[in-house]
Amino acid sequence: MRVATWNVNSVTARLPRLIEWLDLNEPDVLCLQETKCSADAFPEEDIRKRGYEVVAHGEGRWNGVAILSRLTLDDVSLGFDGQPGFTPAADDGEAALVEVPRPAVVEARAAGATCGPLRLWTVYVPNGRSPDSPHYAYKLEWLAALREALRSEIAEKRPFIVTGDFNVAPTDDDVWDPAVFVDSTHVTEAERAALAELRDLGLDDVYPRPLKYDAPFTYWDYRAGMFPKNQGMRIDLVYANRVAAAAVTDAYVDREARKGKGPSDHAPVVVDLEL
């Protein structure tokens, strides 16, 4: 069984590359993040033609996740129990005489499904923006709530994976130059501790082969030739419970998908399992 995760940075902008990638790699399950389109607008025709069921969870301009599966797809969850919302900043364009409470929005950042023998969640963890931003507090709250929501499923005997764009580099080896990231999100102790507490429920970090260079980076900024210089980060992760981790036969970052015309800024992580 082949499971993959890919932050596509817009599924509509990436559709030709996505279809090409499906045909070349034939995953049984592909998790997508940053689809940036509503469930209604999800371009699923060419995907379904290739034998995949599609679960799309989206809201339009931002965020959005999806699960494509050519195995049976059951017990779908859009979002998780207790998933925190984010309160968008007030519009400074209008000086309000009366403070109007703004509701927190539960964003399209998580979806779960049972795909054949595997229970699987895909996540797009909030970015955090900067350590002094409300978005950073939201990120930590979100990761803590995710841990509680997944606790019981991780402990089951059934193979379990949570995968996606975690927006955290687990160690300094997971960024191209730790000095560049001082005082930035993605590398703070609190973010790394939140990931460690998630793993402590019984998850192994399925560490992929990089295919080239030493570190299996999964993201490279579009700017300044950072991909050719391999100035990347490993932030797209596959966390597997013991049963699933024991079944892994191979894992790698498909950096070919980051090359050429019109790529995402993330590369897919591919995991093969013998379940």
Place this chain on the structure above:
DNA sequence: ATGGCTCTGTCACAGAGA
């Protein structure tokens, strides 16, 4: 060569991404 940002919504930029 794998290359110097790109996406959406709206229509000249703003905001987000990490």
